Amino acid sequence: MPASTRGEVHHLRAVGAPRRKATSLDCPSCGSSHVAQVLGDNGGVSYVCTACGHIWS
Numbered sequence: 001m002p003a004s005t006r007g008e009v010h011h012l013r014a015v016g017a018p019r020r021k022a023t024s025l026d027c028p029s030c031g032s033s034h035v036a037q038v039l040g041d042n043g044g045v046s047y048v049c050t051a052c053g054h055i056w057s
């Protein structure tokens with residue numbers, strides 16, 4: 001059991017720890033904050049609510 005591995009893992013976890021931000025992206029349909037950003041056909045950005053499936057841009 002290499003002790004160094006634990007240190008590296010801990011380091012990676014510290015750097016890559018997801019920091020949940022308060023975004024302004026809320027689903028206009030259901031109000032959920034579970035919103036994913038997707039690329040549209042025109043190269044634009046659309047948003048899809050993973051809670052209710054509503055898509056808007």
Ligand SMILES: [Zn+2]
Pocket residue numbers: 027028029030031032049050051052053054
């Ligand atoms: Zn929704």
